[in-house]
Amino acid sequence: MRIIRFLSDPYSPVLAAVTDDRRIYPLPYTDFLELVRTAERRGETPLMLLRQVLSSLEPLNRSYEELALLVPIEAPEVWACGVTYERSRDARNAESGGGEGGMTCYDKVYEAERPEIFFKSTAARTVGPHQPVYLRSDSSWQVPEPELGLVLDRNGRILGYTAGNDMSSRDIEGENPLYLPQAKIWRHSCSIGPSIRLAETVEDPYRFEISCRIYRGGRKVFEESATTGRMKRKMEELVSFLIRDNPIFDGTVLLTGTCIVPPDNFTLREGDRIEIEISGIGTLINYVKAPVPQY
Known part of the structure; x- marks a missing residue:
């Protein structure tokens, strides 16, 4: 499981999960650290949380190559x-x-x-x-x-x-x-x-x-x-x-x-x-x- 960030329009960064079969799922988190902290609060690992979240989401109807990728994390x-x-x-x-x-x-x-x-x-x-x-x-x-x-x-x-x-x-x-x-x-x-x-x-x-x-x-x-x-x-x-x-x-x-x-x-x-x-x-x-x- 990979995490990416991309622009859905010129001003809106989106966090997404990429599965091993390259399906892309936009996530309800602002960044990678929010994903990690949410999992910690729930006593879960990020992968456990993602599996639950992805089960209720539809994959993006776009290929990986079409996305305007950003840095996956804005490292301080x-x-x-x-x-x-x-x-x-x-x-x-x-x-x-x-x-x-x-x-x-x-x-x-x-x-x-x-x-x-x-x-x-x-x-x-x-x-x-x-x-x-x-x-x-x-x-x-x-x-x-x-x-x-x-x-x-x-x-x-x-x-x-x-x-x-x-x-x-x-x-x-x-x-x-x-x-x-x-x-x-x-x-x-x-x-x-x-x-x-x-x-x-x-x-x-x-x-x-x-x-x-x-x-x-x-x-x-x-x-x-x-x-x-x-x-x-x-x-x-x-x-x-x-x-x-x-x-x-x-x-x-x-x-x-x-x-x-x-x-x-x-x-x-x-x-x-x-x-x-x-x-x-x-x-x-x-x-x-x-x-x-x-x-």
Whole structure:
């Protein structure tokens, strides 16, 4: 069972459930968190509540592809993890010129008890399906980072899973690790969606298949796939460090790191189409736009 948000008209967001046979049921809740809280008040799980609600509803007479999808949740904060996969560690070493003789900071964090966790985005900076992600004006080496996102409540409980794009300026981070906030945070540098997969419907979150495809001028210029089973750290471990002495909000999203990195000679360009697909969640599609002029 997946949860989506879409526009029924230019001003009316609708929360809906998508069943495994792709039938879409508009729900009587304003957002995903209201669904979760309603289930809690009734002593039920979200899936139990949905099964009851859907039994009295008619599916929408529209296909999934026809909907104007929104971010499935307006996350008050998005956090992200780095170097949780070996591929990510190797990429960080390559962009910084390290990795030859001696331990780099990326080698150390890969082996350390404490993971790398950083602030990524706010609701105002985060976009959803088919919305543009922007390039950064002072970077010449930028890539998408396809990641599994955990939708959390304030106690760190995993409510669901979504797909995320943790856009990254590899040259800025490679110049100096202290530049990480600038390499990660700028206008529309984060996207999530297209849906939230209810956590209780996922038997094993380490069996998600993640794929990334990039098209340029209608031609596919990059494609790679991997699985969350290659993650070095457990998801609960990452959450435990996020909430350690750090209050979070209901609806916070934690991106769990990337295992897919385009070649070192690749950088995004305006007009590129990025597709990030995660099994059981869907395909998050965004187009790349040039930086917005600053006045």
